[in-house]
Amino acid sequence: MNRQKAEKKQTEISVIGSGIAGITTAFHLGKKGYKVNLIDPTVNSKINNLTPKNGTQSSLGVLMGNIYKRSTGRAFSLRNKSMKLWKEWINQINYPGSNFLFEKPFIKLASSEKEYESMIELSKNKKEYGIELLDKDSLDFWNSIFETKLTGGLISHEDGRLNPIQLIKLLMHSLDQIKINKIEKNVIRIKKNSGSQNKSWRINLENNQSIDQDYIIICSALNTQKLLKPLGHEILLEPILGQVIELELENKNENWEKWPAILNYQSINFIHQHHNHMLIGATVERGTNPSLLYKQEMLKMNNTAPKWIAKAKIIHEWSGIRAKPINEPAPLLKHLEPGLLINTGHYRNGVLLAPACAEWIELKIEENNIN
Numbered sequence: 001m002n003r004q005k006a007e008k009k010q011t012e013i014s015v016i017g018s019g020i021a022g023i024t025t026a027f028h029l030g031k032k033g034y035k036v037n038l039i040d041p042t043v044n045s046k047i048n049n050l051t052p053k054n055g056t057q058s059s060l061g062v063l064m065g066n067i068y069k070r071s072t073g074r075a076f077s078l079r080n081k082s083m084k085l086w087k088e089w090i091n092q093i094n095y096p097g098s099n100f101l102f103e104k105p106f107i108k109l110a111s112s113e114k115e116y117e118s119m120i121e122l123s124k125n126k127k128e129y130g131i132e133l134l135d136k137d138s139l140d141f142w143n144s145i146f147e148t149k150l151t152g153g154l155i156s157h158e159d160g161r162l163n164p165i166q167l168i169k170l171l172m173h174s175l176d177q178i179k180i181n182k183i184e185k186n187v188i189r190i191k192k193n194s195g196s197q198n199k200s201w202r203i204n205l206e207n208n209q210s211i212d213q214d215y216i217i218i219c220s221a222l223n224t225q226k227l228l229k230p231l232g233h234e235i236l237l238e239p240i241l242g243q244v245i246e247l248e249l250e251n252k253n254e255n256w257e258k259w260p261a262i263l264n265y266q267s268i269n270f271i272h273q274h275h276n277h278m279l280i281g282a283t284v285e286r287g288t289n290p291s292l293l294y295k296q297e298m299l300k301m302n303n304t305a306p307k308w309i310a311k312a313k314i315i316h317e318w319s320g321i322r323a324k325p326i327n328e329p330a331p332l333l334k335h336l337e338p339g340l341l342i343n344t345g346h347y348r349n350g351v352l353l354a355p356a357c358a359e360w361i362e363l364k365i366e367e368n369n370i371n
């Protein structure tokens with residue numbers, strides 16, 4: 001074993017929070033050879049969206065990486081990098097028989113002339129990203145589905161969806177393969193050790209247990225502020241809620257095979273599930289209580305809902321909370337002090353941006369170890 005590899009094996013890192021930010025950070029650091037603990041009271045809980053344990057399990061897993069108007073800046077590079085990394089990572093986490101796929105494409109329908117004008121602009125600027133305007137046949141198809149006369153729409157061939165439940169299960173399986181230690185506990189407190197101690201940080205867990213570590217990566221969404229305040233780091237986050245509804249449609253639609261991975265119309269995502277089931281979501285609501293009004297508005301679609309939605313039966317619904325940074329752009333990627341980093345504040349696009357954010361953390365640790 002070379003010296004660098006041996007040093008990494010000696011470097012102990014705890015990742016706090018096992019949502020998508022924490023799991024992918026642990027995965028990436030583990031692959032690079034670090035000794036990693038992933039700490040979360042729900043780390044071994046059943047992964048599902050019937051009773052989602054965190055923002056990630058509530059998510060729809062839509063990846064809109066390419067359909068983005070900017071071509072420079074931090075947000076663009078995180079998206080761009082993540083879209084490339086997801087392709088590699090899906091190959092790494094799949095095992096014989098798992099057949100996990102990046103479902104594509106993504107179609108967006110314009111709800112106004114103005115929206116269509118910006119789609120025309122995007123299709124010109126992002127042609128090489130696989131984005132083009134919908135042709136007449138496609139528009140006719142969507143007109144009949146939504147019983148309307150649409151101005152236009154856009155298809156992004158390389159955007160789509162990662163089913164979040166399958167994704168988390170596969171990532172968790174990969175964490176076991178690369179020997180990430182999962183600790184099913186709540187972190188109560190983190191503090192700095194004195195200079196004379198071997199490891200710089202102490203993590204206090206519930207039941208009076210504690211572990212000493214070289215690095216701590218905080219990926220605990222809204223709870224991040226509570227863990228950091230005693231250390232003098234003021235991180236401000238507010239809760240943003242999202243709702244998803246699963247509908248059972250009255251008739252089996254023979255057009256399912258034409259349905260893309262994601263259809264987005266009036267800012268609502270429509271995801272065809274098996275048989276005549278459809279997921280619709282997600283809302284963006286301030287606070288922590290799901291509002292009936294938002295749900296009703298989503299179902300009414302500005303009083304343009306087609307009959308198949310109006311007649312559908314709600315068979316399941318859920319909501320999830322995500323952490324939005326106050327006065328700062330999401331996500332929060334910060335190296336707060338030696339050995340203490342955060343990867344949080346993913347109120348939107350947390351699944352999309354996860355690989356690039358995990359890589360950012362690893363590069364910071366690498367830089368720090370070299371200096």
Ligand SMILES: Cc1cc2nc3c(=O)[nH]c(=O)nc-3n(C[C@H](O)[C@H](O)[C@H](O)COP(=O)(O)OP(=O)(O)OC[C@H]3O[C@@H](n4cnc5c(N)ncnc54)[C@H](O)[C@@H]3O)c2cc1C
Binds near residue numbers: 022039059244351
């Ligand atoms: C309805 C809905 C739909 C969405 N759709 C999409 C989408 O289509 N595409 C997309 O990219 N994003 C989507 N999102 C956003 C995405 O879900 C979030 O950005 C992402 O899940 C945030 O992940 P996270 O790891 O930061 O937080 P979380 O998934 O919330 O995980 C935080 C974890 O930290 C743990 N934790 C907290 N405190 C402690 C502590 N003291 N000790 C130990 N562990 C702790 C919690 O138990 C939790 O498991 C959606 C969100 C919702 C709610």
